[in-house]
Amino acid sequence: MADQLSDEILGSARLEIDGPGVTGQPMSFRIVYTAGAAGVDDRGAVRVSWRAQAGLGHPQFEDPSAPGYLAVRTVSEGSVRPVSRFNERGHRRPFVPAVTVHTDDGGLWPGDRLELTFGDTSAGSPGIRAPVTVVHAFEFQVSVDCKGAQEFLDLDGFLTFPVVAGPAVRLAAIAPSDVRAGEPFALRARFEDVWGNPTDVPGASLQVAMSDRDPVLGTAAGAGPVIPIENLTLEAPGVVRLQVTDQTSGLRATSNPIRVAAELPDQRRWWGDLHGQSGETVGTNPSSDYFHFARHLACADFTCHQGNDFQITDAFWARLRREVEAIHEDGEFVCFHGYEWSGNTEVGGDRNVIFRGIPEADDISRSGHWLIEDRRPLDRERDALNVEELYARLRGRDDVMLLPHVGGRRAELRWIDPKLEPVVEVHSAHGTSEWFLRQALASGARVGFLAGSDDHMGRPGATLANANEMPVNGGLACIRATELTRDGIWEGLHSRHCHGTSGARILVDTQIAGARMGADAEAHGNVSVDARANGTAPIIEMAVYRDGEPVYRWTPAGDPLHVLVAWTGNLRIARGRKQTWDGELTVHGARLNRVEPFAFDHPEEGLTGADGHSVRWTSETAGDYDGVLMDLAAASDATIEFCAEPLTVTQELQGIEDGPIFFAAAGLGAHLRLQALPRDGGPLDTQVTWTDAAPPAGVHAYHVRVLQLDGHMAWSSPTYVDIAED
Known part of the structure; x- marks a missing residue:
């Protein structure tokens, strides 16, 4: 950990911190700048910048009792007054977010100090959110504009502190997608903290079984974060999901679907992530760690550095x-x-x-x-x-x-x-x-x-x-x-x-016009579509697309009193795509017996309040779904009133069991989805057979999209069908 930088002319900086940060947890630390021999002119500035990708909380200067409060103090015999601002794009890549403190009504004399306390807790702030990913050395660059010339010179080196994973809150079980009956294979169990970082569980004791009622197939012990459970065998052909339980922490997980067959297919299914980068460019941690993570922690089969x-x-x-x-x-x-x-x-x-x-x-x-x-x-x-x-x-x-x-x-x-x-x-x-x-x-x-992930956080193949x-x-x-x-x-x-x-490791197979996924095919008149999916959660939709537009939609039969309200969209196609959906839903003519969050992406999104008739949330989407799953008391004339910035709408729920209802909203692809779901969520395994009875002549691209109850999606590669004219 580097806690001191020094330059005779520009000045020096030091970091004051008690121990490492813990991913995503409130913390407090102080950076102290001491002016060098040149001093800092009136309307000069000192800047502290860092990498955005690891997710340090945004500082704020307005409310000393709120998260992220940054207190700025000068120690000087002069009349200098600090004027501070935070800019998400305030410095040079890769140190882009920056706090800049300008001197006003006087400058800094040599030896004067400027103290920046990130997450100052003295007036009730809980602190500033620590970076949400594990970082060996989270870096701050300190730069000085001694002359007020808008030309910042960097102190040589960086102030750094480590960020470690938090306690385990969930378990992931990763198995091969294809297994030969009776042939040994390994399953790998990964412990994760609340932000998805692999973390240790000392004394972990794992058991694997087909279900709680079946015999134990294998055991393993260790500390994690990844523990292999080897020499497992499955005898009966079919689709299997294994249950993994840690006897120490009580955490449980269900594996991704495993297709067991008497003989392995000619082409097996391999999983990986071809897109991400490390700290030498705009990512986090060294490239050697990037590769190690992909192979040994993400348990990927392949990767590439980009x-x-x-x-x-x-x-x-x-x-x-x-x-x-x-x-x-x-x-x-x-x-x-x-x-x-x-x-x-x-x-x-x-x-x-x-x-x-x-x-x-x-x-x-x-x-x-x-x-x-x-x-x-x-x-x-x-x-x-x-x-x-x-x-x-x-x-x-x-x-x-x-x-x-x-x-x-x-x-x-x-x-x-x-x-x-x-x-x-x-x-x-x-x-x-x-x-x-x-x-x-x-x-x-x-x-x-x-x-892929386009990972910038040092977690290729398992980026949350x-x-x-x-x-x-x-x-x-x-x-x-x-x-x-x-x-x-x-x-x-x-x-x-x-x-x-x-x-998610969702399995998808298609046969379209008799051809496999990704192939070229020919058809005369009708185009047959046969699609199969094995999910990691209940499947609530399989949709067939022709040339990028939906032409057939399968959904499971739903209960009109068990309703999904979900929203999605991008703000635009350029950077800054996140679309804010903070809002509220009110039910009229019925009572909310229970509400559950649907597909929120990280701990700072989710439900913020609910009562018997309304529910509120904080949400941002970037083309993904967020939402609310509601259980309603019996009512034949219930309506819902949905209110968020992209859309306000009132809709009767009568007839919702006939299929999803969609409302277009402001934004790119933005819409609201209302769907009645089965009480058990829906099937884990689904097969859809459908015929496009009268497609126009020419070459058309057919692909399938799968949507799960946890919000995860899968997209097949298109089959390109050349349809002859009659």
Whole structure:
């Protein structure tokens, strides 16, 4: 932990803190700046900045009794008055959020002090929220504008403190999706704190069984955060979900669905996350930790590092290539080489660049050198200022592919090359972007769908939402491959034999016009759709889409007194997509017997109050659903009144059991969903057979979307059906 910085001219800074932060818990600490030999001029300033991605709470100066209060004090014999402000984008990347304290009515003399107490508790504030992810060294940069010239010079080095995981509040059980009957396999159990960080449970004692009533199949002991339970066997073919219980903490979990068969399928289902970056660019913790987390804590089968190109130095590129080779192991864990080409949206937008094999030192074509120390100009023979130049560098190669995505700097799909870009990303921790899928399909390109995390918090493959930069859980990609090797995963991805989820290991299979997921097919007249899903929670919808629009919707038969009220939307397609839905629902003509939260993303969202007739909440969406599940007392003429900024509406509930009711709201894809659900939530396993009886002639993309009772979703890659004219 670095607690002291010093510069003779600019001054010095120190950090005063009692122990490490605990993820997401209130804390208090003080940064003390002492003016150097130059002093700080009247209307000069001192700035403290940090990385946004780890989720330190936002400071505020108005209410000393509220969370996040930041007290600023000067120790000076002069008349200086500090004027403080917080700006979410107040400094240079990656230290973007910043508190700037301007001097007014005098400056700081050499030796004067400026004290900033983050989370000052002296007037009743509980403190400031600690970063929500584990960080080895959470860094503060201290910068000084001694002359009031709007030119900030950084003190050399950083003030740092560690952030550790909180106590375990839940258990996750991760199993392979495909198992041969009678053949041993391993299940891995992961303990998590309230923000989803892997954490220890000393003396954990795990048991695995088919159910509470069945014999124990296996046991394991340890401290975590991940404990393997090995040599498990399942004898009977079918879909199985195993129950895992920790005898020490009392925590329980149900595994993802396991398909048990007499023989393994030709193409097994492998899970991973191809999209994220580490602290050397704009993420958290070192790249070596990134790879370790993906393999050993997220329990992924494959991953890739995607640092922004304009931050990747030649030395870091060389180190990344060594680290990738060190973690990669055919048959156990696949790690691809890659980087994020980060051209501005207006010249193409973000594309993940993924290599099939080992790239050369000059195989990185940067969009710029903005945050590389030498800031040398573009190498016109090697770099690519726009996506057309990138295409030109890569066309003709069969060992590289691009993955357009939304992220922050969204890809512009007026440029898309399906030979280089076989898939696009529907979901990441930035949000769910179904509008992006529709753009891809409208381009005429034949592309598959998958998801990733775009992790910036050091948790690839198991990224959970934070309250600042990443509003939803990170996604996962499921790729069908003959073997767990680079070649196997590559071929599955390149053939569009893949689907994406919002983070749950939901199994989805489709046969459309007789062809498998991602394939090209032909049809004369009718198009048959056969879709199967095995969920990690009850399935409340399977919808068939043609060219990005729903044409058939299956939902389970619902109880009109057990009603889901859910909302979704993005504010816009550019950055700042989060849409605020803070609001209230009132029931007229009936009584609320019980309300439960639906799919809120992190501990600072959720229900804020309820009584027999109303319920209130705090909510932000980014294309995902949030909502309320209600149990109503019997009433034939009940109505609900929904009130939030994007939509106010009153609706009778009579007939709601006939199917979901939707109301469009202000925002991108924003709507309200009312749906009667079964008392048991719905089936875990669902198969839908449907025929599109009269589709128009031409090539059409058919895909399936699954929605679960926990809000998680899955998207199949489209099957492209060429329908002949009659």
